[in-house]
Amino acid sequence: xxxxxxxxxxxxxxxxxxxxxxxxxxxxxxxxxxxxxxxxxxxxxxxxxxxxxxxxxxxxxxxxxxxxxxxxxxxxxxxxxxxxxxxxxxxxxxxxxxxxxxxxxxxxxxxxxxxxxxxxxxxxxxxxxxxxxxxxxxxxxxxxxxxxxxxxxxxxxxxxxxxxxxxxxxxxxxxxxxxxxxxxxxxxxxxxxxxxxxxxxxxxxxxxxxxxxxxxxxxxxxxxxxxxxxxxxxxxxxxxxxxxxxxxxxxxxxxxxxxxxxxxxxxxxxxxxxx
Numbered sequence: 322x323x324x325x326x327x328x329x330x331x332x333x334x335x336x337x338x339x340x341x342x343x344x345x346x347x348x349x350x351x352x353x354x355x356x357x358x359x360x361x362x363x364x365x366x367x368x369x370x371x372x373x374x375x376x377x378x379x380x381x382x383x384x385x386x387x388x389x390x391x392x393x394x395x396x397x398x399x400x401x402x403x404x405x406x407x408x409x410x411x412x413x414x415x416x417x418x419x420x421x422x423x424x425x426x427x428x429x430x431x432x433x434x435x436x437x438x439x440x441x442x443x444x445x446x447x448x449x450x451x452x453x454x455x456x457x458x459x460x461x462x463x464x465x466x467x468x469x470x471x472x473x474x475x476x477x478x479x480x481x482x483x484x485x486x487x488x489x490x491x492x493x494x495x496x497x498x499x500x501x502x503x504x505x506x507x508x509x510x511x512x513x514x515x516x517x518x519x520x521x522x523x524x525x526x527x528x529x530x531x532x533x534x535x536x537x538x539x540x541x542x543x544x545x546x547x548x549x550x551x552x553x554x555x556x557x558x559x560x561x562x563x564x565x566x567x568x569x570x571x572x573x574x575x576x577x578x579x580x581x582x583x584x585x586x587x588x589x590x591x592x593x594x595x596x
Contacts, residue, residue: 324360324408325397325559333560334398335408337367354404357411364411369404374568375495376407377556381572382467382494384552388543389466391459392490398560412490418481419489423474431474432511433457440479449486453479456488461510462536463491465522466544468579470499472510498575503582522583526590534587541583549576 327335337358344359354369370376379396386393392412399408413419422431425439436457441450464472471493478489501507506520512528525533542548550573557563 322361324363324365324410329398329561330400331562332373332398333557333562334400334405337399337401337408354401354406356401366409366411367399367401367406368409369406370495373405373565374571376405377564377568377572378495378497379407379409380556380559381549381552382469382491382497384555385467385543386463386491386494388548388552389459389463389540391456391463392488393494394490394492407495409492413480414482416483420479420481421475422477422479425479426474428473428509430514431472431509432514433461434513444486453486453488458532458536460488460491461508461512462533462540464497464508464510465502465525465537465583466540466579467494467497468499468502468575469494469497470502470508471496472508477510498572498579503575503579522586526586534590537583538587541580541587544576544580546573546577546580549573 324335324340327340329335340360342358342360344364345356346358347354347356355367357364357366359365376398380398383393383396394412395410397408399406422436425443426436430436430439433454437450437454440453444450444453460472460477463469476493478492480487480489499507506522508521511521512524512533515524525537528534553564553569553573
C-alpha cells in the first residue's frame with residue numbers, strides 16, 4: 322500500500338514507527354537527521370526539519386511546481402522516534418544515474434551561463450543541451466515565484482537514464498519565501514557570472530533574451546492570493562488535515578509580498594519600456 326495512504330495523526334503526520342519500514346540507512350548533516358528506508362518495496366527518504374512551517378513549504382512548493390509543469394519530488398509529513406520531518410519518495414528508477422550539480426560546478430559558478438558551459442562539455446548532443454537549458458530556466462523562474470534563496474549546487478541534480486538526460490525533479494524547497502529574495506532579488510542561482518549590484522529580477526527585466534521575463538509574467542498568477550489558497554487546499558486534501566491557521570496566514574502573507582514586489586517591478590519595467 323502507498324505510504325501516503327497510511328494512518329495519520331490529527332495534524333496529518335505519518336508515524337513511521339507504526340509502519341514496517343526496512344533497509345534504514347542514516348546520514349547526518351549538521352543538526353539534521355536524514356535516512357533512507359524501504360516501505361512496501363519502495364525507497365523513501367526522511368529528513369528532519371527545524372519547524373513545521375518548513376515542512377508545509379515543501380508540500381506547497383510541490384503543488385506550485387506541478388501547476389508550473391515542473392517536476393518536483395513528492396513530499397509528505399512524517400515523524401520518526403519523535404522527530405518531525407518530511408518524507409519523500411525516491412524519484413530514480415532502476416538503472417538511473419544521479420549526479421549533484423556540485424560534481425560539475427561549484428557554488429561560485431552557480432549561474433545558467435557557467436552551468437550550461439560545463440554541461441555542454443559533458444553532453445555533445447545539441448538537443449540535450451537545449452533541453453537542459455530550458456529546464457534550468459524553468460527552475461530559475463520557479464525559484465523566483467517561491468522566493469527560494471537556497472538553490473545551491475547541492476540542491477540541483479542531473480539524472481541520466483539509458484535514453485535520456487534531464488535535470489532531476491526539484492527538491493529541498495523548504496527555505497522558500499526568503500526575505501532576501503522577496504525584497505532584494507537575491508538568489509543562489511543566477512543568470513550569469515556578472516556579480517555587480519544588480520539583483521536577479523533587474524537582470525531579467527533588462528536581459529536581451531525575453532524568455533526569462535515572458536515566463537515570469539505568464540506564471541506570476543500562480544502565486545496570487547486565490548491560487549495560493551487553492552494550493553493550500555490541495556495540501557490539506559493530501560494530508561487529510563487542516564494546516565494551522567497562523568502558519569497558513571504567515572505563508573500567504575509572504576507569498577502576497579513576493580507577488581506584489583514582482584508585480585511592481587514588472588509594471589515599472591513596462592512603463593520604462595514605453596518611454
